[in-house]
Amino acid sequence: MRPPASTSTRGHILIEDVVKIYDSGGAAVVAVDHCTLEIEPGEICMIVGPSGCGKTTLLNAIAGFHEITSGRIVMDGEVLCSTEMPKSNPGPDRIVVFQNGALFPWKSNLENVIFGPVMQGRLMRSEAIDKGRAMLADAGLSGVEHNYPGEMSSGVRRRVEIVRALMNNPKALLLDEPYRALDSLTKSVMHEALLEIYYKNKVTIFFITHDLEEAIFLGHRVVIMTTRPCKPKKMLTVDIPHPRDYSVLTSKRFRELIEETNDAVHEEALKAFQAGEKEG
């Protein structure tokens, strides 16, 4: 079953038979096991799995932070990495929003936001500043330009970081449990804010989480991963139409989808628990 058609044409990601084996200190650990997954342009693809199941390994491979052991990852026809060339170069077409945030604490929010385009030489500094201000305002963040990230709440910091990512004009956003540290009230506000930003900038979103409700609320598609080694166990197309808002959470269809997937997620969580996987 294909995810709902989207207007985007860029940001197609093909993960093909990817294997990642960590071989440190003699004992080889298979983190990702023959994982194949295709993500459509402009799709919000939610990756659900228990902590430490290997999903971050997959994200790091796409981002180009870590090598893969075999297989290949292709983006819009361009091979990012493969068995022959196991590590891709990180680039502005795939921007990661990190679990605990990675805004540069020594730069103001605006300086953070204009970092990408200025580094890439795509925009003059003054142009970048204008665009950065506009993007921040668009995300409901006017007034924070000259504050340091350390002065803001974690919710605001995460939104600034997403704006910083979008300023690179990426094909895909790679989000690694960005809302994990937030309380559930802030989280629901953040979900709506993310969707709002997404509706204005249709990029492919590869979103890692262990929160099933978050996955179904945001995603076009939810991929439930097995715990180590990591590979798709069950896929679910969320047939609740976008744009969505908070009322979805109480809808009948939302509850049904949770019920449909809850067992699969719970089973993997139990396996991870019994294996004694470390949090994070």
Add this chain to the structure above:
Amino acid sequence: MIAGRLATIVTDRSFWRGVAAILVFLILWEIGARSKQWMAPEFFAPFKNILGMIGFKKDYLPWVGAIPAPSAVLASWIQVLGQKGYWQSWYMSFFRVMGGFIAAMIIGIPFGLVLAVSRITRWVAFPVFEVLRPIPPLAWVPASIIFWPTQELAITFITFLGAFYTIVINVLGGARSIDVRYFQAAQSMGSSRWDIFRRIILPGTLPSIVVGSAVGMGITWEVVVAAEMISGGGASGTIGSGGGLGFFIWNSYVGGSYEQIVVGMISIGIAGFASSGLLRWLGRYATPWLKAR
């Protein structure tokens, strides 16, 4: 602005608590210094044997009365304020501290950064550095007098050593502990290696540079005083008694002016406090984002 800050300090309750604590200390000192003995002889008579075992004799017990009273110190200080030699001591020590400290910054910060980013440099230089580091700067005094052509350079070199190791270790540690995500994010957004050095490593290390400098400055004052005492005040032969505050204290001791010893000690305290205060102030301006936390 400075007036405003001064006003907030003066209206701050903790400031007056600090003043009160110092006043109480001075009063106790004054009383102790004027008293003939710190304890009645019959009181410590039962402990005589034990005290004797660790080398005390009855009439050699330490007592505050042997120390000049604060009022006497103040009188001596006022008198000394008019002397050229006292100010020259300040100038000499300050000059040596600043010379050694600035040299330690100029050499230590780049060296620490190179150690942090270059694995080869770490392999080559770090073992040597770690062997030399535990040697106390004062152990270098004889070698440095032999090595350097003038005693002035020898003393400055000792103060340099005092700050150098601390600065290097702080810079190295600070640069190495920068979160890997900052590098990954910068790399993803198209930064070159030089961009990463300039925009991530340098600002990311700045807080550690500030801390290392403040600690290094403290050590510098400890070291300069001892170096001046040991090496006889450097250029004292040519410019009278202007051999630095360390030599000032030593000279006062040799000359039997006990009040002046205390004057010298307090002067060094003030000098050290002022220097690290200045550094803290500069550090706050260099790292404005840390205020935010």
